[in-house]
Amino acid sequence: MAKYKLEYIWLDGYTPLASLRSKTQIKEYASFPALTDLPAWGFDGSSTQQAEGKSSDIVLKPVAVFPDSTRKNGVLVMCECFQHTGVASPSNSRATIPDDPDTWFGFEQEYFFYKDGRPLGFPEGGYPAPQGPYYTGVGYKNVGCVAREIVEKHIDICLDAGINLEGINAEVAKGQWEFQIFGKGSKSAADQMWVARYILTRLAETYGIDIEWRCKPILAPFQQPLDWNGSGMHANFSTKFMRETGGKEYFEKLMEAFSKNCSEHIAVYGPENHLRLTGLHETQSIDKFSYGVADRGASIRVPHSFVNSGYKGYLEDRRPNSAADPYLVAGRILKTIQSVPTK
Numbered sequence: 134m135a136k137y138k139l140e141y142i143w144l145d146g147y148t149p150l151a152s153l154r155s156k157t158q159i160k161e162y163a164s165f166p167a168l169t170d171l172p173a174w175g176f177d178g179s180s181t182q183q184a185e186g187k188s189s190d191i192v193l194k195p196v197a198v199f200p201d202s203t204r205k206n207g208v209l210v211m212c213e214c215f216q217h218t219g220v221a222s223p224s225n226s227r228a229t230i231p232d233d234p235d236t237w238f239g240f241e242q243e244y245f246f247y248k249d250g251r252p253l254g255f256p257e258g259g260y261p262a263p264q265g266p267y268y269t270g271v272g273y274k275n276v277g278c279v280a281r282e283i284v285e286k287h288i289d290i291c292l293d294a295g296i297n298l299e300g301i302n303a304e305v306a307k308g309q310w311e312f313q314i315f316g317k318g319s320k321s322a323a324d325q326m327w328v329a330r331y332i333l334t335r336l337a338e339t340y341g342i343d344i345e346w347r348c349k350p351i352l353a354p355f356q357q358p359l360d361w362n363g364s365g366m367h368a369n370f371s372t373k374f375m376r377e378t379g380g381k382e383y384f385e386k387l388m389e390a391f392s393k394n395c396s397e398h399i400a401v402y403g404p405e406n407h408l409r410l411t412g413l414h415e416t417q418s419i420d421k422f423s424y425g426v427a428d429r430g431a432s433i434r435v436p437h438s439f440v441n442s443g444y445k446g447y448l449e450d451r452r453p454n455s456a457a458d459p460y461l462v463a464g465r466i467l468k469t470i471q472s473v474p475t476k
């Protein structure tokens with residue numbers, strides 16, 4: 134028997150941007166615990182905007198489990214929140230979404246490292262050289278001397294956890310980076326994304342650095358050459374039908390459904406998205422829907438490979454932002470897909 138450190142992780146009730154919360158309990162197991170070995174637990178919801186003071190207990194129900202290589206006998210336990218009546222908490226977006234293991238998602242999570250209230254590498258009270266050399270950049274003047282150490286450790290901890298992290302890159306703005314997560318099923322893909330966010334946020338503590346998930350943290354001055362990129366969470370998706378059958382006719386019907394549901398998608402694609410989806414910086418305006426082959430200014434980008442293989446494969450919805458809830462993003466995409474008959 135060994136004592137395992139179970140880190141229960143959940144989303145709090147803050148709006149429009151929920152934060153991750155977590156706490157540890159120690160339990161003894163003969164070997165690494167499976168999901169079914171993990172008991173429900175609880176916490177004081179009145180401290181996380183999830184309950185009134187009078188009846189404040191919220192139940193944590195484990196839904197996904199990952200090894201935590203940063204701790205001896207460490208376990209990361211993603212949870213859903215329920216009220217004592219058994220009803221899902223309003224913040225429990227996972228409980229509300231459809232799932233389908235044959236629908237695959239690849240999220241491209243962009244974010245800023247922040248230190249002392251500004252992006253990492255920005256001088257106090259000013260700006261670094263304009264955007265250009267930072268994207269996929271190398272060298273101290275482009276990426277500094279700390280960021281790469283953090284992203285490297287983040288890769289390893291995610292891989293140790295069994296999370297499908299598929300890559301990382303330095304992004305367009307100074308201090309801005311991206312990682313990609315792939316998962317099968319809306320719930321599994323989003324579980325992995327939330328835990329990868331958790332790992333990064335916790336890892337950066339040691340360096341006195343915060344992760345800024347908001348989509349447009351650097352607003353002023355809003356003029357060239359000092360207009361800085363925002364952060365997205367592009368959502369790539371494919372169903373079994375899209376991968377194996379596809380076809381132009383189905384594709385056009387699918388795009389019609391995305392167009393019809395444009396505002397329902399935007400509603401869950403992250404707060405403050407009007408600041409980011411301006412039509413500039415490889416985005417489409419927030420109130421327009423468009424798709425295009427290899428078009429990074431479209432709402433949905435259609436890869437060349439998709440068209441060349443007879444309208445088969447995956448598509449990229451470029452509208453979700455870095456602060457969006459991946460449960461809601463994946464769930465909304467799946468809902469729209471499910472509204473289109475494949476015949």
Ligand code: ADP
Nearest residue numbers: 237238239240241299313314315369370371447
């Ligand atoms: P970009 O050129 O937009 O920066 P990235 O290489 O950063 O592209 O991300 C591509 C994403 O597409 C990855 O997250 C990957 O997992 C995802 N992806 C690839 N194939 C599929 C597929 N068949 N279904 C869903 N997502 C996919």
Ligand code: MN
Nearest residue numbers: 241311313367
């Ligand atoms: Mn990318």
Ligand code: MN
Nearest residue numbers: 241243304311
């Ligand atoms: Mn990117």
Ligand code: MN
Nearest residue numbers: 241367449451
């Ligand atoms: Mn992309």
